[in-house]
Amino acid sequence: MNNTLFIHDRFAEFYKENASIIKPPSKISQREFGFFTFKKDIVIRHKGFLNVKDLRNYVKQIIPSHAYYSAAYYETPEESMEKKGWLGADLYFDIDADHIPTKCRKIHDTWKCKKCGFQGRGIAPAECPICSGRGFEERKWPCEICLESAKYEAIKLLDFLIDDFGFSHHEIQVSFSGHRGYHIQVESEKIRELDSSARKEIVDYITGTGLNPIYHGLQGTPRGRHVTSGPHMDEPGWRGRIARGTHEFLLSIRKEDLEDLSLKKKLIDEIISRREEILRSWEKEGPWSLIRGAGVETWKKIIGKAIESQSAIIDTVVTTDIHRLIRLPYTLHGKTGWLKTPIPAEKIEEFDPLSSAIAFKRGEATIYVEEAPEFRIGEETFGPYKNIKVELPLAAAIFLLCKDAAKVVD
Amino acid sequence: MTLTREDIAKYPFLADAAEEVRRVNLEIQSLDNPELESIIKRAANRIREALENNPPRVSYRKRQEDIEIPSFPVAIIMAASSGSNYIKRRYALGEAIRAYNLLIEEEREKILEVAKAFNWRIRQVKDIIGNRRFDFALSFIDYLRNTKPFHEERFKLVNKPLIKGDVYLTKREAARLLQEEVRKRIEDKLNMEIRLKLPDRLLNQIENLKRKYAGYKEKRILEEAPKEMIYEAFPPCIRQLLSAAKSGQHISHLGRFTLTSFLLNIGMKIQDIVDIFRSSSDFNERLTRYQIEHIAGSRGSGTKYIPPSCETLKTHGLCPDFEACGNVKHPLASYRRRMRTFKKE
Numbered sequence: 001m002n003n004t005l006f007i008h009d010r011f012a013e014f015y016k017e018n019a020s021i022i023k024p025p026s027k028i029s030q031r032e033f034g035f036f037t038f039k040k041d042i043v044i045r046h047k048g049f050l051n052v053k054d055l056r057n058y059v060k061q062i063i064p065s066h067a068y069y070s071a072a073y074y075e076t077p078e079e080s081m082e083k084k085g086w087l088g089a090d091l092y093f094d095i096d097a098d099h100i101p102t103k104c105r106k107i108h109d110t111w112k113c114k115k116c117g118f119q120g121r122g123i124a125p126a127e128c129p130i131c132s133g134r135g136f137e138e139r140k141w142p143c144e145i146c147l148e149s150a151k152y153e154a155i156k157l158l159d160f161l162i163d164d165f166g167f168s169h170h171e172i173q174v175s176f177s178g179h180r181g182y183h184i185q186v187e188s189e190k191i192r193e194l195d196s197s198a199r200k201e202i203v204d205y206i207t208g209t210g211l212n213p214i215y216h217g218l219q220g221t222p223r224g225r226h227v228t229s230g231p232h233m234d235e236p237g238w239r240g241r242i243a244r245g246t247h248e249f250l251l252s253i254r255k256e257d258l259e260d261l262s263l264k265k266k267l268i269d270e271i272i273s274r275r276e277e278i279l280r281s282w283e284k285e286g287p288w289s290l291i292r293g294a295g296v297e298t299w300k301k302i303i304g305k306a307i308e309s310q311s312a313i314i315d316t317v318v319t320t321d322i323h324r325l326i327r328l329p330y331t332l333h334g335k336t337g338w339l340k341t342p343i344p345a346e347k348i349e350e351f352d353p354l355s356s357a358i359a360f361k362r363g364e365a366t367i368y369v370e371e372a373p374e375f376r377i378g379e380e381t382f383g384p385y386k387n388i389k390v391e392l393p394l395a396a397a398i399f400l401l402c403k404d405a406a407k408v409v410d
Numbered sequence: 411m412t413l414t415r416e417d418i419a420k421y422p423f424l425a426d427a428a429e430e431v432r433r434v435n436l437e438i439q440s441l442d443n444p445e446l447e448s449i450i451k452r453a454a455n456r457i458r459e460a461l462e463n464n465p466p467r468v469s470y471r472k473r474q475e476d477i478e479i480p481s482f483p484v485a486i487i488m489a490a491s492s493g494s495n496y497i498k499r500r501y502a503l504g505e506a507i508r509a510y511n512l513l514i515e516e517e518r519e520k521i522l523e524v525a526k527a528f529n530w531r532i533r534q535v536k537d538i539i540g541n542r543r544f545d546f547a548l549s550f551i552d553y554l555r556n557t558k559p560f561h562e563e564r565f566k567l568v569n570k571p572l573i574k575g576d577v578y579l580t581k582r583e584a585a586r587l588l589q590e591e592v593r594k595r596i597e598d599k600l601n602m603e604i605r606l607k608l609p610d611r612l613l614n615q616i617e618n619l620k621r622k623y624a625g626y627k628e629k630r631i632l633e634e635a636p637k638e639m640i641y642e643a644f645p646p647c648i649r650q651l652l653s654a655a656k657s658g659q660h661i662s663h664l665g666r667f668t669l670t671s672f673l674l675n676i677g678m679k680i681q682d683i684v685d686i687f688r689s690s691s692d693f694n695e696r697l698t699r700y701q702i703e704h705i706a707g708s709r710g711s712g713t714k715y716i717p718p719s720c721e722t723l724k725t726h727g728l729c730p731d732f733e734a735c736g737n738v739k740h741p742l743a744s745y746r747r748r749m750r751t752f753k754k755e
């Protein structure tokens with residue numbers, strides 16, 4: 001039996017029993033829906049539904065490998081793009097481990113040259129070192145470290161949305177994406193009509209793009225040779241973030257970190273040797289005026305590191321695109337067989353995607369695994385596997401099949 | 411809100427213009443009446459001031475409410491029926507700057523009143539953040555709506571105190587944002603269709619203004635593309651995208667759009683652009699050509715696209731070195747500037 005057919009049949013069984021958990025977006029009749037099916041390259045777009053019953057029946061009938069709805073509201077969602085009549089859109093954020101430079105990626109992500117079959121780890125090169133081919137099959141693993149770092153970015157983003165932008169918990173929906181990240185959706189009359197350029201300003205705020213610390217309290221002498229004051233850790237907004245990020249950076253500072261910022265050697269020595277004093281200074285005014293020779297430009301470099309750590313890594317294109325399609329909650333993700341799973345915002349820290357997003361809770365399957373790193377589903381850990389036939393719980397088997405790391409054994 | 415006659419003279423856009431005209435019994439048809447001479451004169455003068463001052467600025471005449479107030483709606487009618495976008499835009503800006511200059515002299519309460527007349531979600535505060543004192547807290551939604559055309563770094567949202575959904579502003583900043591709101595409101599009024607038959611005397615005045623000023627055409631933002639193409643003058647973002655495309659590396663959708671629209675705008679042929687993407691692992695000639703033709707405007711909507719601004723490229727991480735371009739806001743502008751220096755060498 002071929003893999004695709006096997007996965008299709010399991011998805012079909014799942015939807016037959018569980019289509020009722022699919023969570024419709026609000027104002028369902030104003031949304032556009034889109035689907036990928038298991039038949040290669042078949043994409044269904046510009047679908048509209050008047051009620052949730054029709055939507056669920058449709059999913060049961062076509063068995064999508066991926067199901068999406070629009071963050072946008074339209075007068076006539078089934079029309080072509082130009083004729084839909086855009087009415088507004090939810091504010092949408094996508095956090096994906098793809099954008100986070102975790103160290104484990106070099107270990108668990110693999111690529112394979114389509115031409116000669118040569119394989120490597122990490123991100124695919126521009127060109128195959130053996131045959132100079134340029135096409136690769138890439139396989140990315142949702143490992144626990146990657147999932148944790150995505151969660152950390154989501155928590156930072158929530159902090160921006162609640163403390164800075166003033167959204168309340170009931171306006172914010174957090175979900176696990178079903179693969180390697182988190183989705184955060186803000187649904188509120190206030191923001192519905194924001195255009196793309198306003199959304200871009202929100203993105204810039206959250207990523208710290210274009211931030212100049214002199215507008216957040218970094219003050220110096222007229223020519224900037226000495227800094228006279230800077231923001232404090234308990235202040236709101238970016239002021240506090242700059243201070244806390246700077247504190248964090250200096251807390252674990254190593255000589256090499258400062259060399260990377262291309263600071264003068266004398267300055268580096270002074271910062272390193274006076275570390276204790278710098279850390280104590282946060283109890284009062286902070287270290288801003290403490291280091292002689294560290295002017296506005298020097299501090300801007302250090303604050304650059306603070307901005308990096310305090311900003312949230314989001315997919316900038318998703319948020320500024322006011323026509324974006326996003327995954328439908330409680331549908332299966334075709335690359336994992338896991339569910340896109342909504343989470344109450346205040347519960348995100350203890351959320352475990354590898355238990356909560358598992359769809360297939362019964363049954364086993366025997367598969368032949370080509371290669372897979374160790375992974376966990378629920379309480380159980382599997383692998384690593386290499387060229388081996390194993391009988392696994394269905395959830396684990398489907399996961400490896402969806403990842404194209406295994407073959408069905410008849 | 412209670413507006414005094416003086417307030418309406420200062421901020422005439424807040425009043426119902428039609429009602430004002432009625433108030434002085436100023437029927438459009440009676441504008442030929444010589445008694446109204448001074449009102450029409452002042453109306454024409456308002457427009458003239460906007461056109462002659464640089465930056466455009468309309469004056470405020472103290473204690474002349476009987477002329478200041480009705481001359482505003484008359485000026486609107488005149489500017490609107492000029493049919494010249496240049497005159498309309500200049501006049502709207504001139505009135506907006508007039509309002510700004512009056513607002514910064516006002517008490518905070520008055521600014522609050524004017525802002526509320528525009529439905530701003532705003533409140534007065536006396537907060538000190540860092541060591542700066544702020545006067546107002548404004549919903550970030552209203553803030554973004556009114557700072558859209560601003561390009562100064564200090565007005566970027568990321569450089570503002572933003573607490574629980576409110577942007578903290580000084581009095582002067584609030585007035586600056588109101589200026590933008592006023593400009594938009596007046597432009598909207600000017601773009602409404604006028605279906606009145608205007609008296610000859612007014613039409614003459616309008617003709618005079620047009621003859622004298624509408625000749626000033628705005629400089630087009632995007633000049634005609636030069637004939638030759640000089641690779642060395644490409645800005646860093648385009649160079650980076652180009653070499654990625656040529657070596658078949660993955661380029662984001664926005665990256666492809668930026669590169670393609672840039673090359674089209676500087677006059678590269680569609681076939682040559684298709685060839686650039688040939689190394690891509692998922693290259694599909696038909697699809698690539700289709701996409702390029704779409705961006706060139708020869709398909710679909712017929713709109714010819716231009717590349718995103720430098721700011722947008724920065725947001726999406728496509729600008730590798732924004733200092734290299736100096737004070738330029740668009741990759742095409744950067745290219746033209748580099749072309750000029752390149753040719754001099």
Ligand SMILES: [Zn+2]
Binds near residue numbers: 113114116129131133
């Ligand atoms: Zn190869």
Ligand SMILES: [Zn+2]
Binds near residue numbers: 108
């Ligand atoms: Zn990982």
